[in-house]
Amino acid sequence: MNENVLKKLNETLTQSRKSHFNKNRIPDRKIVSIEEFKRLPFTTKDDIINNSPNGFVCVPKKELYQYHDTFSFSGGSSVSWFTKSELIECAKKINSGGIGFNEDDRVLVRFPYALSTTAHFTHIAAQMKNACVIPTSSKNNITPFTRIVYMMKKLDVTVLATMPIQALLIAETAQMMGYNIKSDFTALRAIYTAGEALTPTMRKSIERMWGVPIYDYFSTTEVGPVMIECEHRNTHPLDENFLFEVLDENLDKEVEAGKTGALAITTLNKKATPLIRYLTGDRARILYKECACGRKISMEIEGRKRDSVIVEDREFDVWILEEMVSYLPVNGMWLSIPYRNGIKFLIEKHADDDEVTEEMIKWLEENYRVPVFVDFVEKGSLHSRYELLKKENEFKYKDNEFYMEYMPYYSKSISCAELFNKKILYRTNILFQKWKV
Ligand SMILES: [Zn+2]
Structure with missing residues (x-):
């Protein structure tokens, strides 16, 4: 850890102790090494939710300039505040x-x-x-x-x-x-x-x-x-503003460069609501490669852990699921769910000749070492096309419309009550590989 980052980090730790949440959690002394930093406790989404709206605030009330929050699947909302300069x-x-x-x-x-x-x-x-x-x-x-x-x-x-x-x-x-x-x-x-x-x-x-x-x-x-x-189409972490960690599944140590892990970020410049080792819930990987823009580190976000399908302790994230579907000759919306110790793909049928053969399924099962099931559903089952063509005066909110707007991955055929009661989280996505434009 270079001296500048260490200085910013210590300033953040000092600032964070002004919050109700961190005042007794973060040690009241300067840290001197990355090893010491890695012994600091994580901050989880639940910590933020349980201590919202004011538990993380570290500046006087009059400096809070804008409020935001995000709805949580487990209930409650995760609040953040920004000062004007932030x-x-x-x-x-x-x-x-x-x-x-x-x-x-x-x-x-x-x-x-x-x-x-x-x-x-x-x-x-x-x-x-x-x-x-x-x-x-x-x-x-x-x-x-x-x-x-x-x-x-x-x-x-x-x-x-x-x-x-x-x-x-x-x-x-x-x-x-x-x-x-x-x-x-x-x-x-x-x-x-x-x-x-x-x-x-x-x-x-x-x-x-x-x-x-x-x-x-x-x-x-x-x-x-x-x-x-950047302008060269690589995604770079803003490392002058954040300290990034990509951790193994036990959150013990960082994974090797290029390997996917759990993303934790520590703010280095945020004064209103600084966060220490915040587990964002995203899966990410760091790539060390020089970009034409001059930056040396790139990062890929591979979806949220909650969007993954877990089969017998194996995690299939969104990127892998999409890769699997891309081998099938279909071009519509799809949705994946855990099913009989395997993965079931529900795929909207777009053409009469859309077909998935046993050979294709066998190929997927052998290459991804997981049982695969495919069901076709009618076009419009996973997302109503009629909804798209509605005009202003035809539009009426249904009870769950608000939530669906925030959860575009999920099938409209699944009610929010089901999502919350059964904690079933499905993901739909779109593939238009044969889109003719
Ligand atoms: Zn770049």
Whole structure:
């Protein structure tokens, strides 16, 4: 650990002791080595939830400038606070990436504005560079998918800022409305994504559909932007602002470079709600390779642990599941669940000749050493296409609509009550490998 990082770390530890949560948890002395740092206790999501809203606050009330929180599957919400200067720093972090917002841009922000951070930070970052912002928020009764498509066309939107799955659904809506995606949205120059793991297949699908590059960033509600994709399309950890650890499953030691593990981050500059060894719940891996932008470390986020399918102690994360599905000749939404000591894929049938043969399943079982089951379901079972085409005046919220907006992975056919009562967490995803545009 270099001296500058050690100095910042000790400042953070001192600051963190001002909070109710950490005042007796973090030792009241300077640490001198990385080994000593690694003996500090972890902070979990449950710690934050159980001590929200004020348990982590380390500055006087009058310095708290913006509040955010995120809904938790286990109940309660995880709260974070930002000072005015921290908000500006978050926007600067976004602008240190490759998206290159500028005064010619019209940025349509499709991230949810309600309580979550991503929309607000993107909004501030774009305006900091004199771009014009169109703040539509995520799906609601004012901006259904059809209106987003109209606005993108009529307002010559140059950057669509949205979660990856929304970029796919907006494209699908545009096609159903009769637009040609590549020739009708010529002003569009980039898609800016955040909010869920962007797998390589998902990235390729979105870029192929829209014909523009994606720039992605990874942030958490608790600390804001953590990793930024540069102009050369590599994702770099913001190591001047955070100390990163990628840990083995027992959380004892760091995994080797290139291996996937549990991500823990320690803030180095956050004053309002600093976090020490915060286990984000994400699976990540560090890659040491020099990028043309000059940075030497890249990082990949491979989804959240809760999205993985566990089969007899083996973990199949989103990247692996998507890789498995990509070997099947299908091109629709899919969902994976643990089933009879194996994995079952539910796949939306798009064409009459969509077929998965026994040989394909056998190949997957041999190569991934797990029983595989595949069921086709009708198109629209995992995500209603009718919903996409609704107009403002046709839109009515159902009881679970709010949650579904925040859980786009999950099938609309599964009610939230089921999700919460049975603690069944399914994941759907989209593959448009044969998408013809
Ligand atoms: Zn780079």
